[in-house]
Amino acid sequence: LKIIEIVRSEGDQGLRRIITALDGSPPRSFEVPQSKIDSAVQSLDTKSISAIELAVEQVRAFQSKALPKSWSDSKRNLGERITPLNSVAAYVPAGTAPLVSTVIMTVVPAQVAGVEEIIVVTPTSGNSAPDPAVLTAAKIAGATRVFTIGGAQAIAAMTYGTETVPAVDLICGPGNAWVTAAKKLVYGDVGIDGVYGPTETMVIADDSAKPRFTASDLIAQAEHDPLAMPILVALSEEIVLNTEAEIDRQLKNLPRGDIARSAFTNRGVAVIVNSTAEAIDVANSVAPEHLCLLTADANELIDKVKNAGGLFVGEWSAEIMADYIAGPSHVMPTGGTARFSSALSARDFIRVTPVLTFNETTFLELSQHAELLAKLEGLQGHAAASEYRRNYLVGE
Structure with missing residues (x-):
């Protein structure tokens, strides 16, 4: 909780203070420049790139099937509108292995859903860059930016934003006990995909x-x-x-x-x-x-x-x-x-908004029933909002 409070109140300065205390020197810049990402792609062998591309293609095809579609009923004059979230952060642990697959499995579903800004957040030491395979996967999968922050401080930064780190609508991906605890604490100020423990x-x-x-x-x-x-x-x-x-x-x-x-x-x-x-x-x-x-x-x-x-x-x-x-x-x-709960999918990166497009006929068919239900609950103001319209239509 203290880490979250420091990042929320102090921004980049607080981030640097926490990283210095926990890991040593902080990076000069939290964001990985596009030039470094491009260099990482160029440094990776073609077979590895092909494997990443195939995995991205497979995940994209699967997630596209899972994505719900907007619908409307012209007879009942209602439906649902599917819209993507505006921004997402995918947390990719570093640990003892470069988790290329986690980049793919978090970024691609968000990209399929239509999220415009998809940020990969992954810890590194000092000014070192993430593993070239991780950066390559981020690029191929469709991530728009990459930041080298880890732990609870990364979750706080992506929730509340700092001078250089943007706040997002939802944070997804697995992490250690500190990351999981932080996700629990910030939920409500930001969306989360779930709380994950050991596999x-x-x-x-x-x-x-x-x-x-x-x-x-x-x-x-x-x-x-x-x-x-x-x-x-x-x-x-x-x-x-x-x-x-x-x-x-x-x-x-x-x-x-x-x-x-x-x-x-x-x-x-x-x-x-x-x-x-x-x-x-x-x-x-x-x-x-x-x-x-x-x-x-x-x-x-x-x-x-x-x-x-x-x-x-x-x-x-x-x-x-x-x-x-x-x-x-x-x-x-x-x-x-x-x-x-379910596996992460494109469905986690959308909002489903009910839409009513009633005309006079549809309204009159249902209004008296709505008024009766409102009165059963003792909510006369609710009932009146219908009665005024119905009286207007029937000339009372």
Whole structure:
């Protein structure tokens, strides 16, 4: 809260004071010049650029399908108008890896929605620039500006604005505990997409599942964070033992194996059930961020899943595909919030405005009923606003 108050009251000076106290020297400029972004694009190899371009194309196609459209009913003289937000900030964590995919998964849905100003905010050290791959992804995805600010101070700056950092309408994207706490505190002064915790994956596996695939799906999320939560729901103890052995084997060869092993040690869970129906009950109770179905009857289980951030059906719908290139945003609800929230999409960057275009006929058909309802609530002024018009039309 103190950080937010400092940025809100002191602007750029407060930002620099906080960054100096927490991280050392602040950057000379918070915004990355367009020339640096262009240089980053030129420095990246063509294969990487092609992969980023394909991912952007895939996400854009998927998000375009998800975008609702304005509608109107000429008989009832009403409808809804869909308009994009004016400005959005996408928070992209830095940490131990350049999260190119997070740039794509936050910026492209906003761009598809029609948001005019899309700002990427990502922390760096001192005057260093963000990773060239992150800058390239920002450029290709459609970001209009990039700022090198991180932590709660970045959230505060994008909420209230400073002399050089613009305030936005909505802040999206994942972050550490400080970023998440800041998003909670500023909500109401700015829109937020959600509150995200450590990543989690649940894999439901029966005897048809290949242990190598089961283990790799669990590891893929476990390597993010020691606090990640890998959950195996198996139909036999043998499946659990085979998966554990495969996890041990694969971790020996991974650069981030120690991080993943910590996640399994800290928060890993294995549950044995008697049927896939029982496994789905477990999944619906947990409401995991990612739910992978590695079972012979995977397709038959789809409609039984009620609570999951993302659903990955069968051995070829690997969750990694959604992480990078399939089309859905990988920013998904965590910590059981899939019970009431959804993955980030173009829908999060629009406003839906009801529109009434009543004529005299439509008004007269409904006015007396509206007046009765208003009087039931004891709101005579409401009723009168209708009665004056109705009396005018009928000549009373």
